[in-house]
Amino acid sequence: PHGLFVDDDQTMIIADCRNHRIVQWKMGDTNGQVVVGEKGQGNRLDQLNYPTDVLIDKETDSLIICDWGNSRVVRWSRRSGTTQGEILIDNIVCSGLFMDDQRYLYVSDWKKDEVRRYQIGDKNGIIVAGGNGKGADLNQLNVPTYMYVDQQQTVYVSDNNNHRVMKWNKGAKEGIVVAGGQGEGNALTHLWHPNELFIDTLGTHYVADSRNDRVIRWPKGTKQGTVIAGGNVEGAGANQFISPISLSFDRQGNLYVVDKDNNRVQFFSIQ
Incomplete structure (x- = not known):
């Protein structure tokens, strides 16, 4: 599993990447339900190819999916009887997705090392982070994966290969390092291939620090x-991970973590 979206009723929508499908899992269920991708791996409109992220667009009651292996972003209606998706954006090696309060869609492109903001229906978008080639300068990114966008449309990006989280204010030409940025390492001042992140109302960052x-x-x-x-060495114990890649909070403040290489989602009550 890769990306995760937790709905208001604690229903989890999971990008089950290597099974080329999106799975819905209600709290307490022993089995999930495949909601997209029952036709197996492929590039048809009724198929996915290594999906890496997913979110719910409440306005249209649909799923928006990062279909990484097909270099596209697709939308699937959640209404019963839906048999295929539609392409929203193509020719993009997308890793992560985010939708802000105004329904702008943000997509990271780890091949072009940039994040773009799109209005739904717009296939071009505008660059809001990176876009100056691969590198470690403040106006560059090196494999941006996941992002978080606040109400001011400030974009926070996990700059994976630079081992840092970058903050790009709206309209800025360069970012600010807000976490990590010391190179790879396991000290508390370091990140090592960070992935999904969340920013709370106090500006506190929560980061899936994957290699740590x-x-x-x-x-x-x-x-x-x-x-x-x-942080207890990699493993399959109750408070251990092997490559945690994605995280999400529910309305009660509980934390959900995609524990990628243990093939599970873990639940934590955070004080």
Whole structure:
């Protein structure tokens, strides 16, 4: 599994990447339900190819999916009887998706090392982070994966191969390092291939620090984070991960973590 979206009723929508499908899993269920991708791997409109992220667009009651292996973003209606999706954006090696309060869609392109913002129906979008080639300068990214966008349309990006989280204010030509940026490492001042992130109303960052097998909380303006889940060497124990890649919070503040190489989603009650 890769990307994860938790709905208001704690229903989990999971991008089950290597099974080329999207699975819906209600809290307490022992089996999930395949909602997209029953036709197996492929590039037809009724197929997916290594999907990496998914979200629910409440306005249209549809799923928007990062169909990574097909270099496209697709939309599937959640209404019963839907047999295929439609292409929203193509020719994009997308890794992560985010929709802001105004229904702008943000998509990271890890091949072009940029994040673009789209209005639904617009296939071109505008660059809101990166777009200046691969690199470690403040106006560059190196494999952007997941992102979070606040109400001011500030874009926070997990800059995976630069081992940092970057903040790009709306209209900015370069970003600001807000977590990591010290190179790879396992100290609390470091990140190592960070992936999905969440920013709360206080500006605290929560980051799936994948190669360190931990979720780290990084208060705004501080130089280091604290481990809130994992960090106990990789493994399959209750508070261990092997490559945590995605995270999400529900309305009650509970944390859900996609524990990628343990093929599971873990649930934590965070104090």
